[in-house]
Amino acid sequence: METTEILFADEEDARIAVRDALSKIDKTFAELAAEAATGHFSSERACLTWMAVSDLREYAPN
């Protein structure tokens, strides 16, 4: 029997998740989006971060 934990994030969770993910690569959402547009990220971590945050723009710090 598999037991996947299902977690419902609220808006505050999403804001913290996006903020911390961007903070770890020291980039803003706009900077990361600019890298994504080229298809070449500055790091593996940046690429993985974009996968996670690209649809969560509204929760990124201004």
Added chain:
Amino acid sequence: MPRTDLEPLARTFADSITRVLNQTVTDGLRLSAVIPPGTKGLVFVGHQLTKRQIVVDEAFPLTRGRDRQLFLSVFFKLQLDTGNEHLTVGSSSFGIYETPDMSRGALFRYEYERDKTDGFAEAHLHVHADWTIGGIPSSKLHLPLGDRRFRPCLEDLLQFLIVEGGTTPRDAQWKAVLDASRAEFHEQQFRALIRRHPALARRVLDEFDL
């Protein structure tokens, strides 16, 4: 679709991935699925994900291989399909590492990004090695892995690792487990292809006089 309706879909998907891993090359692995707020129908599936950590730092151990232990990172971003009924993979990343610390870099990563707009292959492989093409390091190149519907799946990667000695299967049933799970993946891809190309499907069926 309300977020609560995503739960069974997310659970079914993540449980199937967990089952394949724990029946072949991991021991007691537990994945989590994070459903972000809003109405976009997104689900993140991976190891050690939490409501406030959606990018992981650590890969999980595989059973020891012929000469060393390798570590695997698995991440899926799921999204509702155009019919708003099923979850489909929006992007995925399967990375193989020499240590659990992902900051030290992968050996290679299988990735998939649906509707990629930069011209690179949706399904691609990044090889972290010391060579370049066009001045671009191999780790940033997108080595193509076939069309969206014909891309390799996690089961292919696990079989590669087993047969090449990168990990040791838990028991003799590993091939049957992978074959069954891979058949489900392929059936989903075939169904999507038929939905996309119904006239072609009819022509092929006509050839069989059905």
